[in-house]
Amino acid sequence: MADRVPSFSLAHQGIDTGAELHWNLTTAPLIEHAVQRGEGLLAKDGPLVVATGKHTGRSANDKFTVRDAETENTIWWGSNKGMTPDHFQALKADFLTELKTKPTLFVQDLFGGSQPEHRVRVRVINEFAWHNLFIRTLLVRPDEAELAGFEPEYTIIDLPSFQADPERHGTRSETVVAVNFSEKLILIGGTRYAGEMKKSVFGVLNYLLPVKGVMPMHCSANIGPNGDTAVFFGLSGTGKTTLSADASRTLIGDDEHGWSDTAVFNFEGGCYAKMIRLSPEAEPEIYATTKRFGTVLENVVMDPVTRELDLDDATLAENSRGAYPIDFIPNASDNNLGPVPKNVIMLTADAYGVLPPIAKLTPDQAMYHFLSGYTAKVAGTEIGVTEPSATFSTCFGAPFMPRHPSIYGNLLKERIAKGGVDCWLVNTGWTGGKFGTGKRMPIKATRALLNAALDGSLNNAEFRTDPNFGFKVPVAVPGVDSSILDPRSTWADKDAYDATARKLVQQFIDNFAQFEAHVDESVRQSAPKAA
Numbered sequence: 001m002a003d004r005v006p007s008f009s010l011a012h013q014g015i016d017t018g019a020e021l022h023w024n025l026t027t028a029p030l031i032e033h034a035v036q037r038g039e040g041l042l043a044k045d046g047p048l049v050v051a052t053g054k055h056t057g058r059s060a061n062d063k064f065t066v067r068d069a070e071t072e073n074t075i076w077w078g079s080n081k082g083m084t085p086d087h088f089q090a091l092k093a094d095f096l097t098e099l100k101t102k103p104t105l106f107v108q109d110l111f112g113g114s115q116p117e118h119r120v121r122v123r124v125i126n127e128f129a130w131h132n133l134f135i136r137t138l139l140v141r142p143d144e145a146e147l148a149g150f151e152p153e154y155t156i157i158d159l160p161s162f163q164a165d166p167e168r169h170g171t172r173s174e175t176v177v178a179v180n181f182s183e184k185l186i187l188i189g190g191t192r193y194a195g196e197m198k199k200s201v202f203g204v205l206n207y208l209l210p211v212k213g214v215m216p217m218h219c220s221a222n223i224g225p226n227g228d229t230a231v232f233f234g235l236s237g238t239g240k241t242t243l244s245a246d247a248s249r250t251l252i253g254d255d256e257h258g259w260s261d262t263a264v265f266n267f268e269g270g271c272y273a274k275m276i277r278l279s280p281e282a283e284p285e286i287y288a289t290t291k292r293f294g295t296v297l298e299n300v301v302m303d304p305v306t307r308e309l310d311l312d313d314a315t316l317a318e319n320s321r322g323a324y325p326i327d328f329i330p331n332a333s334d335n336n337l338g339p340v341p342k343n344v345i346m347l348t349a350d351a352y353g354v355l356p357p358i359a360k361l362t363p364d365q366a367m368y369h370f371l372s373g374y375t376a377k378v379a380g381t382e383i384g385v386t387e388p389s390a391t392f393s394t395c396f397g398a399p400f401m402p403r404h405p406s407i408y409g410n411l412l413k414e415r416i417a418k419g420g421v422d423c424w425l426v427n428t429g430w431t432g433g434k435f436g437t438g439k440r441m442p443i444k445a446t447r448a449l450l451n452a453a454l455d456g457s458l459n460n461a462e463f464r465t466d467p468n469f470g471f472k473v474p475v476a477v478p479g480v481d482s483s484i485l486d487p488r489s490t491w492a493d494k495d496a497y498d499a500t501a502r503k504l505v506q507q508f509i510d511n512f513a514q515f516e517a518h519v520d521e522s523v524r525q526s527a528p529k530a531a
């Protein structure tokens with residue numbers, strides 16, 4: 001029998017179902033189930049291709065945390081939405097009723113966190129085989145001995161066919177991600193976007209680890225040839241996954257890490273890369289994963305006859321994704337960790353085209369930008385939309401950060417203060433104008449600038465001070481066209497640049513008002529000032 005059934009059953013957890021249970025299946029049998037059940041199709045070179053329908057990204061506005069004695073004073077209700085215990089109990093009852101009606105369920109016992117002293121045991125119960133494969137791929141897989149005695153701490157029940165009822169469950173729509181820290185139970189319904197599961201586990205670690213002196217981070221991480229670790233913070237689409245996969249550096253992970261007193265370690269065992277317009281030249285390591293059995297491709301368009309992929313086709317989603325185990329990247333770390341960082345990079349995709357492609361930050365400026373968590377993307381994909389919209393998501397991950405931003409911010413501050421950490425802001429967004437007139441920063445240029453920062457050579461460059469943001473910007477970098485280093489010079493219309501910069505500066509200032517009381521004067525002084 002392919003199942004690996006732990007001694008701690010669902011009945012132990014008070015979960016009663018007549019469903020046929022598939023326990024801890026490995027990749028191949030899960031793919032067989034997914035295909036037999038009509039959940040997806042195999043692509044020409046082996047990946048499983050699935051579509052999620054309406055939800056092709058996270059439903060951040062449908063995420064709730066149960067507000068009770070455990071969470072009242074530990075969760076920051078400024079950005080986390082509360083759910084009453086009564087609404088959660090109604091939701092849970094309805095989830096358990098629905099579980100009873102399912103003929104088949106897939107269960108995985110996994111770790112959130114690669115390091116034994118800082119991990120959480122998670123049981124995930126899925127309606128879909130492909131979701132079970134996804135979460136097995138993304139989290140850390142226990143070995144046989146760990147599995148036999150596995151007792152879950154947190155449980156996720158993921159029922160995409162469940163439809164929440166705003167009246168009965170206090171939700172906003174039929175979609176719900178409800179986190180109960182007292183019961184250690186997470187209920188996900190009304191969405192098939194797989195990323196909800198892994199980001200829910202991230203939220204749990206972000207709740208648990210600060211108390212243990214570990215800084216949890218929404219970042220990618222890799223290690224250079226001299227053993228120098230770099231972490232890359234950034235909101236979705238800013239380049240964490242893309243830029244951390246680099247032939248010259250060892251990959252620790254692409255999305256979620258912890259910074260302890262001694263190391264940076266991955267929370268996950270897999271990666272989740274954007275597939276849209278993936279270029280084999282610019283992203284060869286990630287591209288290669290689209291040719292392998294074991295990769296799950298979400299909302300990637302495929303010819304039903306030839307089973308050829310079309311990575312350029314955004315018909316199903318702009319946010320098409322590929323999930324693969326981390327060892328599909330050739331130069332991935334085999335122990336999931338590295339030394340404490342030498343460099344901290346903050347990525348932003350500035351669709352206003354105002355920020356320079358790279359800037360050196362002082363520790364105070366780093367704190368300012370970490371709490372701000374800025375990126376600006378284009379509003380949508382509709383024809384005629386040319387105006388970018390600014391997003392400020394604190395700690396570069398507000399939807400996943402249960403506690404007050406100052407908790408994470410102070411952990412960063414302490415770590416940077418220990419010395420030896422260089423901080424950089426990198427704009428992977430627009431150059432030569434804002435979205436509509438300019439173009440996206442070439443990946444090659446970003447990589448060249450990053451390499452100069454990470455190998456230390458950029459520290460010796462000549463710098464100017466940005467008149468709006470006050471940070472230091474290199475004037476010339478070997479191998480990079482100097483004209484892109486000064487964003488204003490790339491705009492045909494300098495007045496338009498100045499006006500756009502003024503607008504952005506004001507947005508930073510308005511957003512930071514909420515943090516002023518929580519930071520030192522020196523951090524407040526790091527705010528941008530319109531030139």
Ligand SMILES: Nc1ncnc2c1ncn2[C@@H]1O[C@H](COP(=O)(O)OP(=O)(O)O)[C@@H](O)[C@H]1O
Nearest residue numbers: 236237238239240241242274428441442443446
């Ligand atoms: N200069 C650049 N740096 C990084 N990514 C870029 C750049 N230009 C375009 N891109 C594209 O932007 C997207 C970045 O997404 P990804 O790396 O998945 O971000 P994240 O992991 O932070 O969500 C990819 O589709 C990548 O091809």
Ligand SMILES: C=C(OP(=O)(O)O)C(=O)O
Nearest residue numbers: 058195235236237255272
């Ligand atoms: C998976 C996600 O993360 P990212 O886009 O940061 O890679 C997500 O936000 O759903």
Ligand SMILES: [Mn+2]
Nearest residue numbers: 240241255272
């Ligand atoms: Mn990513």
